Amino acid sequence: MIDYEAKPCVECGAEFIPHSPMSKYCPACAPKVYRRKHTERVRRWRTRMKENEQQWRAETTS
Numbered sequence: 001m002i003d004y005e006a007k008p009c010v011e012c013g014a015e016f017i018p019h020s021p022m023s024k025y026c027p028a029c030a031p032k033v034y035r036r037k038h039t040e041r042v043r044r045w046r047t048r049m050k051e052n053e054q055q056w057r058a059e060t061t062s
């Protein structure tokens with residue numbers, strides 16, 4: 001295991017030891033932020049699917 005230097009969490013500013021150089025959030029915020037990002041992704045995907053469906057309907061009907 002490599003130990004990285006403590007750095008402040010992007011979300012709450014608390015110092016934490018990251019598990020990887022990519023980590024930006026403390027263990028308390030990581031799941032919260034991940035869930036938020038996931039929700040946004042799903043919402044965008046749903047919007048896109050709805051647009052595709054409307055386009056598909058427009059092409060197939062009339």
Ligand SMILES: [Zn+2]
Nearest residue numbers: 009012026029
């Ligand atoms: Zn945090």
